[in-house]
Amino acid sequence: MDIDQTFRLMMVAIFVISASISKYHRRKAKLSGEAISRRDEGRVAMLLRAAVALPLMLSFLAYMINPSWMAWSELALPVWARWVGVGLGIACLPLLWTLFQSIGSNISETVLTKKNHKLVMTGPFRWIRHPLYTVAMLLFFSYGLMASNWWMMMFTALGLGLIEVLVIPKEEAELIAKFGGEYRDYQERVGKLLPRLSSLR
Helix, strand or coil: CCHHHHHHHHHHHHHHHHHHHHHHHHHHHHCCCCCCHHHCCCCCHHHHHHHHHHHHHHHHHHHCHHHHHHHHEECCHHHHHHHHHHHHHHHHHHHHHHHHHHHHCCCCCCCCCCCCCCCCCCCHCCCEEEEHHHHHHHHHHHHHHHEEEEHHHHHHHHHHHHHHHHHHHHHHHHHHHHCCCCHHHHHHHCCCCCCCCCHHC
């Protein structure tokens, strides 16, 4: 087996496991509580998601099915950098499970809050307000490293920018509307996508 095939198979394994973790917990949340449709976010949000998330996901699938389909965007990375991608992807799996366990039935496909939404400040949420976005971006970046592909990395960066500028502000406005001062205090103490030194202590 050549090295490119090794990285492709590692990416497939990590992708399938991470998708299974997400699917299991999201399905469990839907069965135990309220589900919010993506349409409730509005047309602009749906178009922005499609413009960034769709090309990114299609590129992952294309590479995993047939790497030659993504050869046009291949990046000359050293083998050690691609192994860093494998290690990063594997490290994301227990983090993903832990944060889904922590958020429980609050998980949603949208930035909108549920009627019975609870403010979670345990598990990874003790240190980061939006650990799901952090782990997702790290996971997507790890795929770019494994595939040695600049297109995947570029769209991961675009996704991070979209989350930072549009998604989180809207989501936090919803959380402030629901939890008021309690959420504002949480914002002051805990980092958005990365831990603050004070919260680590």
